[in-house]
Amino acid sequence: MENIDIGKKVEQFRKAKGWSSRELAKIADITPSMLSQIERGLANPSIQTLKVLAKALDVPTFSFLLEEANTExxxxxxxxxxxxxxxxxxxxxxxxxxxxxxxxxxxxxxxxxxxxxxxxxxxxxxxxxxxxxxxxxxxxxxxxxxxxxxxxxxxxxxxxxxxxxxxxxxxxxxxxxxxxx
Missing domain, CATH: 2.60.120.10 (Jelly Rolls)
Structure with a gap:
């Protein structure tokens, strides 16, 4: 599980929607500073926060937990x-x-x-x-x-x-x- 970077995945999904951090934080009803800390890997989100972010981003919650594939x-x-x-x-x-x-x-x-x-x-x-x-x-x-x-x-x-x-x-x-x- 060392290849999982939840914050990076949240950021990728957010950017794919074309949203700023503030927009996602408002939709997910979390503070912009919390979202920033999650995206930078400085905070680990709770399961509840992951569920809220997944709903806001319209992605399955488990998509944050999938390991990155080594494409080589x-x-x-x-x-x-x-x-x-x-x-x-x-x-x-x-x-x-x-x-x-x-x-x-x-x-x-x-x-x-x-x-x-x-x-x-x-x-x-x-x-x-x-x-x-x-x-x-x-x-x-x-x-x-x-x-x-x-x-x-x-x-x-x-x-x-x-x-x-x-x-x-x-x-x-x-x-x-x-x-x-």
Missing amino acids: ELVVRSNQRKKMMIDNLTYELLSPNFTGTLATAIMKVPPNGSSSEKLLEHKGEEVAYVLEGKIKVYLSNEEYILETGDSVKIPPYMKHKWENNFSEHAVILFSVTPSIF
Whole structure:
């Protein structure tokens, strides 16, 4: 929680509204000096004061308490992706890490390769897009051949499996929530 600067966030929301400190203080019914101290980090506002400021600024109270993201950690360079080999499959993680509720990866399935021996299920919802080649996807009791440009949505707990019975590699971009890696 060391990255949280409540005062800076109050000031940012105030400036986004185009208000002076005095205008916000009047709307929120707090003293201008108290608001100034909060914005400069010299005073910690009570929960009640945060609620009043949030209402005046028309933002959720929790928005003052969100940690600042280090944007450098959000960028994944193509040569720095986390790579995993599971049996004959290669996965490249496009998400920065395994935290959060969404993971996006590229799965490469070689000819005569498959994601598993039998149909598997997981609690995550999945959307996949075929970047290259073609692949057979099993969804419950049905089979579909997906070609480059095709996509599929796999609901939570639906049994499924990927299988490449073709002569070229299949490259699949997929996102899953929550992250299952």
